[in-house]
Amino acid sequence: xxxxxxxxxxxxxxxxxxxxxxxxxxxxxxxxxxxxxxxxxxxxxxxxxxxxxxxxxxxxxxxxxxxxxxxxxxxxxxxxxxxxxxxxxxxxxxxxxxxxxxxxxxxxxxxxxxxxxxxxxxxxxxxxxxxxxxxxxxxxxxxxxxxxxxxxxxxxxxxxxxxxxxxxxxxxxxxxxxxxxxxxxxxxxxxxxxxxxxxxxxxxxxxxxxxxxxxxxxxxxxxxxxxxxxxxxxxxxxxxxxxxxxxxxxxxxxxxxxxxxxxxxxxxxxxxxxxxxxxxxxxxxxxxxxxxxxxxxxxxxxxxxxxxxxxxxxxxxxxxxxxxxxxxxxxxxxxxxxxxxxxxxxxxxxxxxxxxxxxxxxxxxxxxxxxxxxxxxxxxxxxxxxxxxxxxxxxxxxxxxxxxxxxxxxxxxxxxxxxxxxxxxxxxxxxxxxxxxxxxxxxxxxxxxxxxxxxxxxxxxxxxxxxxxxxxxxxxxxxxxxxxxxxxxxxx
Numbered sequence: 055x056x057x058x059x060x061x062x063x064x065x066x067x068x069x070x071x072x073x074x075x076x077x078x079x080x081x082x083x084x085x086x087x088x089x090x091x092x093x094x095x096x097x098x099x100x101x102x103x104x105x106x107x108x109x110x111x112x113x114x115x116x117x118x119x120x121x122x123x124x125x126x127x128x129x130x131x132x133x134x135x136x137x138x139x140x141x142x143x144x145x146x147x148x149x150x151x152x153x154x155x156x157x158x159x160x161x162x163x164x165x166x167x168x169x170x171x172x173x174x175x176x177x178x179x180x181x182x183x184x185x186x187x188x189x190x191x192x193x194x195x196x197x198x199x200x201x202x203x204x205x206x207x208x209x210x211x212x213x214x215x216x217x218x219x220x221x222x223x224x225x226x227x228x229x230x231x232x233x234x235x236x237x238x239x240x241x242x243x244x245x246x247x248x249x250x251x252x253x254x255x256x257x258x259x260x261x262x263x264x265x266x267x268x269x270x271x272x273x274x275x276x277x278x279x280x281x282x283x284x285x286x287x288x289x290x291x292x293x294x295x296x297x298x299x300x301x302x303x304x305x306x307x308x309x310x311x312x313x314x315x316x317x318x319x320x321x322x323x324x325x326x327x328x329x330x331x332x333x334x335x336x337x338x339x340x341x342x343x344x345x346x347x348x349x350x351x352x353x354x355x356x357x358x359x360x361x362x363x364x365x366x367x368x369x370x371x372x373x374x375x376x377x378x379x380x381x382x383x384x385x386x387x388x389x390x391x392x393x394x395x396x397x398x399x400x401x402x403x404x405x406x407x408x409x410x411x412x413x414x415x416x417x418x419x420x421x422x423x424x425x426x427x428x429x430x431x432x433x434x435x436x437x438x439x440x441x442x443x444x445x446x447x448x449x450x451x452x453x454x455x456x457x458x459x460x461x462x463x464x465x466x467x468x469x470x471x472x473x474x475x476x477x478x479x480x481x482x483x484x485x486x487x488x489x490x491x492x493x494x495x496x497x498x499x500x501x502x503x504x505x506x507x508x509x510x511x512x513x514x515x516x517x518x519x520x521x522x523x524x525x526x527x528x529x530x531x532x533x534x535x536x537x538x539x540x541x542x543x544x545x546x
Contacts, residue, residue, distance in 0.1 A: 057132065058264070061139045061348045065341050068143030073337045076148055079480040080155045084330040089162035089323060097236045097425055098415065099162065102325040104335060106242060109249030112339040114318040115150070116252060117192075117405030118199050119308025120347040121398060122374040127306040128354025129292035129362060129369075135351050137302055141310030142344035145488040147337045149311055149464055152471035152485060153319035154336035162324035164416040165316050165467060172473045181466055182420055188459040189317050189413040190437070194444045195456050196406030197225050200399040201445075203375050207395060222445050225403055226438055232407035233414055233434045234427070237325065241408070248404050253342070255397045260349040262385035263356055294366075297511055300498040300518060304457050309347025311492065313463025315340065317412045353381045413437060454505055461499065465492040486529050494522035 093099045102110070127134040156168050166185055170178030201221035210216045232240050292298075308314070322335060354377065358364030368377050378398050383391035414433050423429050444452065468489035475482035498518030500506035507514070 057135065058348065058352050061135050062345060064139050065142060065344050065348075068147065069338060069341045072143060073147065073151070073333055076151060076337070076484055077333045079475055079478070079482075079484060080152065080332075081159075081478055081480070082155065082329040082332055084328055086329060088158060088326050088329060090325055090327055093161065093324075095425075096238075098321075099324045100236065100238045100242070101327050102238075102242055102322070104326070104328075104331040106246045107322050107326055107331065108335045108339055109246040110241060111318065111322050111335050112342050113245050113249040113252060113401065113404045114321065114408045115308070115312065115315045115339060115405070116343050116346060117196055117308070117402040118374075118398065119312060119314070119405075120343045121350045121378060121401075122199070123306040123308050124347045124351035125354045125365075125374040125377050126369070127302055128351050128365060129294070130298055130302045130305075131292075132355070133298060133302065134306060134354075135348060137306055138310050138344055138347045138351060141303070141306075142340060142347075145468075145492065146309075146311035146315070146344070146464075147340040148484055148488060149313075149468055149471070150315045150319070150340040151333060151337040152474065153316035153467055154323055154332045156471065156474055157319045157323035158326060158329060158332060162320050164320050164412070164419045165470065166416060167419045169466075169470055172470060172477070177466075177470075181463075181470075182416065184313075184459055184463050184466065185317055185416055186413060188314055188456070188463050189409045189416065190441070190444075191452060191456040191459055192314050192317075192409040193229070193406050193413065193437075194441050195452055196402035196409065197222055197229075197441060198445050198452065199375060200402045200406075201225060202373075203378070203395055203399040206372075206375070206379070207392065209392070222442065225406070226442055228403065229407045229410050229441075230434060230438055233410045233438070234430050237321070242325075245404055248400055251397055252346070252401055255394050256346045256349050258386060258390070259353065259381065259394065263349070263352055263381075266385055292362075297515070299515055300495045300502070303495045304461055304499050306347065306351075307457060307460045307464070309344055309351075311461075311464050311488070313460045313465070313467060314409070316463065316467040317416070318408055320415055321408060321412060353377070357381050357384065410434070410437060410441075454503075458499065458503070458505060461492065461496050465489060465496050468492055482533070487526075490522050490525035490529065493525060494518040497521050 090099050090101050094101070124134060124138065127137070153165065157163060157165070160168050160171065164185065166178050166182035169181040201218050204210070204221045205216055205218040207215075214220055292301075303310070319336065326332065326335065354365055357377075357380070365377065368380055372379075375398075379391070379395055382394035382398075386394055414430065414437075417423065417433060418425060418429075423433075468485050471485040472482050472489055475485060495518065498515050501509045501514030501517050502511050
């Protein structure tokens with residue numbers, strides 16, 4: 055129990071003390087006009103109150119990612135909580151913050167366009183490809199997961215609402231409207247309410263776990279608990295034999311660090327009325343998502359008296375959605391459980407629609423397409439039609455590609471933020487060090503994963519470590535050379 059509170063405390067202290075230091079490096083200026091003031095057009099550039107902006111950003115980035123990922127990551131043991139907290143404060147929140155900074159500084163543009171400015175057209179093309187791919191996979195995942203949750207509710211049994219296809223079509227119809235309509239018609243009105251609902255639901259689950267879980271480990275016997283009851287130590291593979299490095303870091307992205315979040319940054323960057331709101335909206339929303347991730351990792355750890363075996367059985371039967379159902383019903387009662395499951399189904403829907411909206415904005419920015427209703431229809435119809443047919447594929451296959459794309463994009467954005475700070479001459483290590491680590495994780499995964507090169511772990515994993523070492527050395531050389539030139543110029 056104490057470990058859990060330590061994790062929450064670190065997240066809060068990270069926002070209180072580390073985020074102001076990060077903000078100082080970014081060059082924000084509260085006296086400048088934001089993109090919203092310069093380009094207001096009533097569709098995407100619409101003024102939003104900062105509190106609403108925070109709740110919308112929180113809901114946009116959250117979805118089921120910080121719920122499903124930490125539940126799956128709980129199979130690795132307490133290291134899941136450590137990764138969520140450290141990854142969030144030092145990586146994910148910084149990543150999200152600079153995604154917002156760069157977008158608001160560049161007229162609310164999407165990340166591929168910004169990449170073209172700070173690097174070159176090749177990096178822009180790379181970012182465009184993986185941004186579009188990730189957004190599409192996110193949209194598809196966030197059709198399939200809520201449809202599965204809703205169609206499996208007991209009180210829908212025997213009705214049309216128990217049909218998965220019904221929910222897929224209903225969600226697609228909603229996505230169609232939300233993608234086309236101005237942002238102030240649905241998103242700014244409903245999403246703050248849903249954001250508060252997510253905070254409330256997470257709080258209730260967390261409190262219930264802390265009160266009612268008699269076997270919840272405390273600080274003194276935390277490691278002993280996992281070693282004795284679950285038969286593997288802090289850094290050992292999970293029960294399926296999957297290694298902690300690099301798979302834990304790919305399994306838990308949302309809550310720790312997620313490239314998907316950078317794709318959502320332009321939506322709110324086009325709506326903020328002052329640059330001083332960037333830190334609380336972007337860094338703050340990610341800290342809140344980390345708290346959600348900690349609660350659901352705790353659920354995976356503490357809600358099963360039989361330990362990992364019980365968690366694994368439910369995951370094998372129905373995936374993390376079934377675990378959510380189990381935890382909600384056992385700890386919140388039947389009514390509370392139903393409400394929690396409905397809430398968990400709503401969250402991915404509110405991320406899925408903004409994923410498709412972001413995909414529209416990304417394509418629009420890349421090809422300079424005027425945003426008439428006709429053009430919005432011409433983009434939305436084929437995208438959502440293809441998405442429908444993608445829902446017929448195996449969910450686990452889609453999720454693997456989503457996870458890979460997610461980590462790869464977050465790595466790219468950290469390097470983009472590093473270039474932004476290099477050009478400003480400020481403290482780039484806050485992004486370059488996480489960028490090197492993320493690169494090592496991504497390369498190790500590509501080397502060993504079945505969807506990558508499928509090399510043996512003994513050969514593939516060290517490659518990522520070697521890349522990290524080379525990356526650190528290269529950064530140190532570039533940093534030293536840059537500042538020697540600056541000092542020499544100053545002396546002359």
